[in-house]
Amino acid sequence: MQEVDEATVRRIARLARLEITDADAGSLKSELNAILKWVEQLSAVDTKGVEAMTRVVSMRMKQRDDVVTDGEMAADIVKNAPMAEDNFFVVPKVVE
Amino acid sequence: MPATPRPAPVSARLQGATGPWELVIGLEVHAQVASNAKLFSGASTGFGAPPNSHVSLVDAAMPGMLPVINKECVAQAIRTGLGLKAQINLMSTFDRKNYFYPDLPQGYQISQFKQPVVGEGVVVLDMADGEIEVGIERLHLEQDAGKSLHDQHPDYSYVDLNRSGVALMEIVSKPDMRSAEEAKAYVTKLRTILRYLGTCDGDMEKGNLRADVNVSVRRPGEPFGTRCEIKNVNSIRFIGQAIEAEARRQIDIKEDGGAIVQETRLYDPNKGETRSMRSKEEAHDYRYFPDPDLLPLEFTQSYVDGLAKGLPELPDAKRARFIKDGLSPYDASVLVAEKANADFFELVAKDRDGKMSANWVINELFGRLNKEGLDVGASPMSAKQLGGIIDLIASGSISGKIAKDLFEIVWTEGGDPARLVEERGLKQVTDLGAIEKAVDDIIAANPDKVEQVKLKPTALGWFVGAVMKSTGGKANPAAVNEILKKKLGIV
Numbered sequence: 242m243q244e245v246d247e248a249t250v251r252r253i254a255r256l257a258r259l260e261i262t263d264a265d266a267g268s269l270k271s272e273l274n275a276i277l278k279w280v281e282q283l284s285a286v287d288t289k290g291v292e293a294m295t296r297v298v299s300m301r302m303k304q305r306d307d308v309v310t311d312g313e314m315a316a317d318i319v320k321n322a323p324m325a326e327d328n329f330f331v332v333p334k335v336v337e
Numbered sequence: 338m339p340a341t342p343r344p345a346p347v348s349a350r351l352q353g354a355t356g357p358w359e360l361v362i363g364l365e366v367h368a369q370v371a372s373n374a375k376l377f378s379g380a381s382t383g384f385g386a387p388p389n390s391h392v393s394l395v396d397a398a399m400p401g402m403l404p405v406i407n408k409e410c411v412a413q414a415i416r417t418g419l420g421l422k423a424q425i426n427l428m429s430t431f432d433r434k435n436y437f438y439p440d441l442p443q444g445y446q447i448s449q450f451k452q453p454v455v456g457e458g459v460v461v462l463d464m465a466d467g468e469i470e471v472g473i474e475r476l477h478l479e480q481d482a483g484k485s486l487h488d489q490h491p492d493y494s495y496v497d498l499n500r501s502g503v504a505l506m507e508i509v510s511k512p513d514m515r516s517a518e519e520a521k522a523y524v525t526k527l528r529t530i531l532r533y534l535g536t537c538d539g540d541m542e543k544g545n546l547r548a549d550v551n552v553s554v555r556r557p558g559e560p561f562g563t564r565c566e567i568k569n570v571n572s573i574r575f576i577g578q579a580i581e582a583e584a585r586r587q588i589d590i591k592e593d594g595g596a597i598v599q600e601t602r603l604y605d606p607n608k609g610e611t612r613s614m615r616s617k618e619e620a621h622d623y624r625y626f627p628d629p630d631l632l633p634l635e636f637t638q639s640y641v642d643g644l645a646k647g648l649p650e651l652p653d654a655k656r657a658r659f660i661k662d663g664l665s666p667y668d669a670s671v672l673v674a675e676k677a678n679a680d681f682f683e684l685v686a687k688d689r690d691g692k693m694s695a696n697w698v699i700n701e702l703f704g705r706l707n708k709e710g711l712d713v714g715a716s717p718m719s720a721k722q723l724g725g726i727i728d729l730i731a732s733g734s735i736s737g738k739i740a741k742d743l744f745e746i747v748w749t750e751g752g753d754p755a756r757l758v759e760e761r762g763l764k765q766v767t768d769l770g771a772i773e774k775a776v777d778d779i780i781a782a783n784p785d786k787v788e789q790v791k792l793k794p795t796a797l798g799w800f801v802g803a804v805m806k807s808t809g810g811k812a813n814p815a816a817v818n819e820i821l822k823k824k825l826g827i828v
Contacts, residue, residue, distance in 0.1 A: 256622060258437050295430060295633045302632035307372050307409030310379030311393035318389045318397050318498070328388045329486070329495035332439040336487040336494065 245273045344557060345515035346466065351554070353588045358554045360584050361561055362520045363512035364576075366527060367505050368537040369481065369545040370413045376480055376504035377404030377447065384543055388497040396502040398442035403630055410504040411634060413536040414454050414478050415644050417506055420534045420651055421473050423458025425641050429477075431631040434623045439496050440483035448507075450625040453477035454634060460510075460530070461653060462522045463670060471523050472511035481505050506537065512551065512561065517580040521573050524548060525674075528573075529652050533676045547571045552583045554591065562587070563597040567604050567611055579604035583611045655679055659691070668695045671703075677713045678703070684720030689727055697727055701744055722747050725754035734758060736765050738810045766812045769820070772804070775812065776820050779803045787825065794827045 247266045250273065254261045261269065315328040324331035345359040352358075372382055378395035395402040418425050429452045433445040455476035462469045483501035485494045508527065514520045528546055531537040539546045548571075553564035565587070567579045582604065587597050602611040650658075652673045659669035672682045672695065681702075686694035702723060706716055726743055729735045735743060735758055743763060747754055758764055766772055779800060780787055790796040797818075804817045821827075 256435070256437075256624070295627070300632065301635060303405055304408040304411070305374070305379065305405045307374050307407050308379065309374050309381040311374075311395075312380035312391045315387065315389040315392065318392045318394075324493070326495070328390070329489075329497055330389070330439065331490070331493045331495055332485075334487065334490075334492055334494050335439055335485060 245270055245277065343469075343513065343515065348466075349516035349518070350557065351584055351588060353592050355592050357557060358584070358588050358591075359557050360515055360517075360580065361512050361553045361555060361564070362514035362516075362580060363551040363564075364510045364514070364520060364523065365549040365551070366508045366510075366524065367481075367547050367549075368417075368508060368527075368531055368539070370410050370478075370504035370506055371535060371537055372407060372410050372413065372504055374407055375502040376407055376410050376478065378502055380502065382503045386499055388495075389499065391499040392501065396442075396498055398444070404447065404628075406631070406634065407504065410478060411454070411636070412644055413504075413534075414476060414506055415636075415641055416534050416648060417508075417531065417536045418455030418458065418476055419641070419645050419648060420530050420536075421455070421458035421460060421476065421508075423473055423476065424456035426452060426454055426456055427636060427638060427641070428452065429454040429634045431478075431628045431634070432625045433628045434479075434625055436623060438482065439494065440485050440498070440501065442483075442498065442501065446480050446482065447628055447631070448479035448625075449477035451627075452633075460523060460526055462519065462526055463666075464519065464522060469513075469519060469522075471513045471519075474509040474511050476506055476508045479505050479507055512553075512564075517577040517584075520550065520580055521577045524573050524576055526652075529674055529676075533649055533651055535649075541572050544571055548576055550576060550579055550583075552580055552587070553597070554584055554587045562591075563599050565597065565600055565602050565611070567602050568614065570604055575604060575606050578606065578609060579611060582609055586611060649676075652676075652679075659695075662686075662691045664691055664695050668692075668699060671699055675713070681713045681716070681720050685724045685727070687724075689724060690731065693727060693731070694724075697723060701741070705748065717751065718744075718748055722751075722754060729754055729758055733767065733813070734764055736810060736812075736814060738805070738814075739763050739765065742810070763811065766808055767816065769816060772808070772812050772816050773820055775804050775807050776800075776817070776824055779807060780824060790825055790827070797821060797825070797827060800825070 247270050250266050250270045251261070254266075254269075319325035319328055319330055322330050350357040350359055369382075370376070374380065375382060375393075375396065378393040380393040380396055381391045383391060393402075395404060415425055429449055431447050432450040434448045434450065435445045437444055453475040457475070458473035460471045460473060462471060481500050481503040483496055483498040485496050487494050489495045510523065514523055524546075528539040528541075531546070532539045537546060541547065547569055550567040550570055551564045552567065553562040555562045565583060567583055570576045570579050583602065590597060601614045603614050604611050656666075656669045656673045659672060660666055664672070671678075673679050678698075682694065682698045685698055702716065702718065703713075706713060726740055726747065729743070730737060730740050743754055743757060746752070746757055746761075783803070786796065786799060790800065800821050801814065801817055804821065805812055805814065
């Protein structure tokens with residue numbers, strides 16, 4: 242198993258938009274490696290010829306008819322937003 | 338898919354300072370699925386609604402909300418796959434594509450990465466120098482993102498999630514195109530097929546069809562070069578311009594001894610150039626994984642067969658049928674480009690001469706519609722009225738010239754062509770006695786012209802014109818010609 246290093250921890254954190262301190266990075270590295278080591282046990286099982294598991298119970302995906310049944314509650318949708326105006330979410334400027 | 342990638346036609350090569358270059362182009366087209374509700378929620382897909390009014394708690398990614406798939410969106414993807422003569426996968430799965438952006442509240446887009454609903458297919462393009470096949474790599478279902486407005490405030494962006502969660506079909510081509518012309522023809526053809534199928538309205542102005550364009554250049558005969566991806570180009574014209582600009586940029590770099598860096602770029606139509614989207618580079622680490630909220634998408638072959646039975650005749654088949662019925666390949670292509678146009682033509686051509694109907698539909702009606710900026714759905718003249726005019730020409734009741742006048746009258750005033758001809762006395766004069774009298778009058782009044790025509794028989798045209806004028810354009814031109822020749826002694 243490949244060990245996770247601190248640089249990888251920082252990279253994952255950045256991709257997840259999490260701000261972590263150097264101390265966090267060190268302890269998260271240990272935790273992640275422990276988790277990966279635990280999951281690593283699975284590789285002991287021989288899965289040759291076994292189809293990938295896509296469900297834990299034998300059931301088919303539920304499907305919906307193409308009917309509008311939801312929406313029209315803009316005020317509720319933005320209610321918890323830190324900032325909103327005229328039912329828009331307002332966020333720090335993001336522009337290319 | 339040919340084993341060796343098709344070389345570019347010599348005419349499509351771009352000339353650099355150090356010799357010719359070939360383009361290699363592949364496209365990812367995002368087509369909005371025509372449906373009432375979103376892919377995984379019951380909110381409306383309607384365009385132009387007030388901000389965040391077409392948003393459910395699922396679309397807003399509120400905790401604990403679960404996606405439930407819209408079966409019509411699946412059917413639309415299957416229909417599209419069938420229209421692209423593609424492999425339909427009876428089992429496919431959904432994955433999460435992770436990235437953070439304010440217009441994507443889930444923090445991931447539900448997409449199909451490992452097992453798409455549609456596999457390999459093909460689109461045939463009619464280019465000036467023959468047919469080209471562009472391979473389809475795959476078609477998968479995914480969610481659209483919301484819309485950010487950046488011009489409302491100096492420090493903030495405004496986010497509207499109405500489009501968030503609307504179903505998209507991402508249609509990925511193989512790198513089979515070799516020029517901007519071919520890429521434009523591909524998007525045009527794909528759009529036509531989607532519109533025939535009714536699976537996407539193809540409205541590029543609303544962003545319902547947009548393309549990511551992959552471009553690379555190579556020396557003729559060389560393997561593929563490093564490519565750049567131009568994101569989100571939203572008109573066919575801009576797709577062509579973006580490819581030309583990007584190819585030129587890459588050729589300049591290579592000719593100066595540089596190397597192309599694989600990256601995402603944006604096309605700026607005002608400057609006519611592409612520029613790097615540096616902020617997107619890191620986002621390429623999407624960390625796909627199977628979406629645990631969604632079971633595999635499964636359906637039976639008989640379900641697919643049922644959908645196949647309900648498909649309309651597609652443009653290639655329609656075009657072939659029109660050509661078989663006597664139309665020129667060019668006329669057939671013009672007519673099938675839009676289904677509504679082809680339908681109108683078929684109403685006009687029913688039980689009438691196909692070639693003549695095509696001429697009137699394309700040259701007169703479409704010409705006029707174009708001039709007025711109307712599409713065929715808004716035509717003030719019905720197929721029945723235009724057919725009526727054609728019947729009057731075919732039966733010899735009116736001359737071709739009068740037919741054009743009649744077209745004008747029907748266009749502006751409406752009415753039944755046959756009745757208009759009766760009421761306004763537009764009927765062609767086939768009564769030889771009446772024509773003969775008109776001819777005699779003209780000859781008697783113009784002795785000088787009679788002398789001229791004896792020396793120069795081509796001056797006959799003047800007499801034909803004069804007789805037609807004196808009969809208000811109603812005389813049968815063939816009869817006028819014959820009688821004139823006889824009376825003037827021209828063989």
